[in-house]
Amino acid sequence: MVSKLETYNIETGERKVIYRTEGHVEAPNWSPDGSYFLFNSGGNLYTIPTAGGTPKKLDTGFATNCNNDHGFSFDGEQLAISHAPEGEGSKIYVMPAEGGTPKLVTDNAPSYWHGWSPDGDTLVYPAQRDGEFDIYAIPVDGGHEIKLTDTPGLDDGAEYTPDGRWIYFNSVRTGVMKIFRMHPDGSNVEQITSNKQYADWFPHISPDGKQIVFLSYDAGVEGHPPFKDVTLRLMSAEGAPEVVVDLYGGQGTINVPSWAPDSKRFAFVSYEFITQE
Numbered sequence: 662m663v664s665k666l667e668t669y670n671i672e673t674g675e676r677k678v679i680y681r682t683e684g685h686v687e688a689p690n691w692s693p694d695g696s697y698f699l700f701n702s703g704g705n706l707y708t709i710p711t712a713g714g715t716p717k718k719l720d721t722g723f724a725t726n727c728n729n730d731h732g733f734s735f736d737g738e739q740l741a742i743s744h745a746p747e748g749e750g751s752k753i754y755v756m757p758a759e760g761g762t763p764k765l766v767t768d769n770a771p772s773y774w775h776g777w778s779p780d781g782d783t784l785v786y787p788a789q790r791d792g793e794f795d796i797y798a799i800p801v802d803g804g805h806e807i808k809l810t811d812t813p814g815l816d817d818g819a820e821y822t823p824d825g826r827w828i829y830f831n832s833v834r835t836g837v838m839k840i841f842r843m844h845p846d847g848s849n850v851e852q853i854t855s856n857k858q859y860a861d862w863f864p865h866i867s868p869d870g871k872q873i874v875f876l877s878y879d880a881g882v883e884g885h886p887p888f889k890d891v892t893l894r895l896m897s898a899e900g901a902p903e904v905v906v907d908l909y910g911g912q913g914t915i916n917v918p919s920w921a922p923d924s925k926r927f928a929f930v931s932y933e934f935i936t937q938e
Contacts, residue, residue, distance in 0.1 A: 663933045666698060666709070668926045669906055671872065671895060676906065679713050679928075683935075687913030688729030689928040691921050692758075693737030698928055701729050706742065720760035730773040732917045733758060734781050735823070739801075741766075741774040741784060753786060755801060766803045775917070776820035776828065777801075778845070785809070785819040785828055796830055798845070809847035818863040820918060821845070822870055829853070829864040829873065837880050840864045840873075854902060861894070863916055867924040871898055874905075874927050876915050887912040888932060909933060 666680040666689055679698070680686075686707075690699040697708045699719070704726045707716040721727065724744035728751055731742045740758045745751045750770030754763035766784060776785040785798045788806070796819045799806040810816045814833040821828055827842045834841075838860040840853040854861045859877040862885050866873050877892045878885070893906040893915065908914070908931040919928040 663935055665931045665933070666700065666928065667931060668921075668928050669893070670926050671905070672925055674905070679711065680709055680716070685913075686930060688731065688916040689919050689930060690732050690917055691919050691926075691928050693733050693735065693922060695922045699731065699733075699740075700930070701727050701731060706731060721756065722762040724754060724756075724763045728773070729913055729916045730775060730786075732774065732777065734777050735779045736781060739781070741777060743772070743774050745770070750789075753784060753799075755784075764803075766799060766801065767806065768803070769806070772797070775818055775830075778821050779823055779825045783845075785821065787815075787817045787819060787830075796828070796847075809843065809845075810850075818916075820865060822866050823868055824870055829866060831862050831864065831875075838862060838878075840875055854896075856902070859892075859894070865915065865918050865920060865927070866898075867920045867927075868922055869924040872896070872924065873898065874915070874920075875902075876911070877902075877904075878911065885912050885916075893929060 664686040665678050668677050686700050686702045697710050706719040709716045726745045728743050742754050743751045752770050753767040753772050753774045756763040772786050772788040774786050788797050794815045795810045796816045797806045812834045816832045819828050819830040829842045832841050840861045843850045860880050862876045864873050864875040874895050877894050889911040891911050892904045894902040895905045896902040910931050915929040
């Protein structure tokens, strides 16, 4: 299997391969200063310059069973990671962006980080409690978690807009996975996508707040499995989605925020299988 870390330029339509490896890498973040990507592979996190090069393992201390739900605070100084301690489900931790010892935020598992408030005070995340996956919020220093959604079925992929007015997320509440948004207290839920052809996942809002990119499967696909023919769709905050990238991917392609600071490009991972002669 080959993984390709790529970028897409929304102004020129250019698709550029930054890093190619015969291994499994997932979920790139673009650092807030624009200088490097962060991705996960084999339970660890790695950085690589945006110009390409050799990945470098990030020091995450005891957290060596990380999944692909990780990302930076808006100021770029902190990093949220999701790590499953031995014998336990995924929990959320916060650590210095340059590496160091993670600090536990969520006592309950499973919890999967997805969004950080612009003021740096709050994390939002999907979590399974009493058999249901809903969106929760918690102070960055830990404490009492607040349930923001309460509908049957999976709610996932929560992320704040840069102005802090909305949380975008994906939900299967209508029968097929679609994009929604709500106010940070869980009120005023609005459905954003509705095309019956697609199942839509993981909305990511550009730093200037003007564009949203998300992953779409065929509507008949359940969950967000890997190794499927998928599309990346782009829409303005008030416009209709359009397909910008067709690829082989899915799980691991664009699970977490991956926009460049200039809002002109975003990063993603595609996959291919090669036959050894």
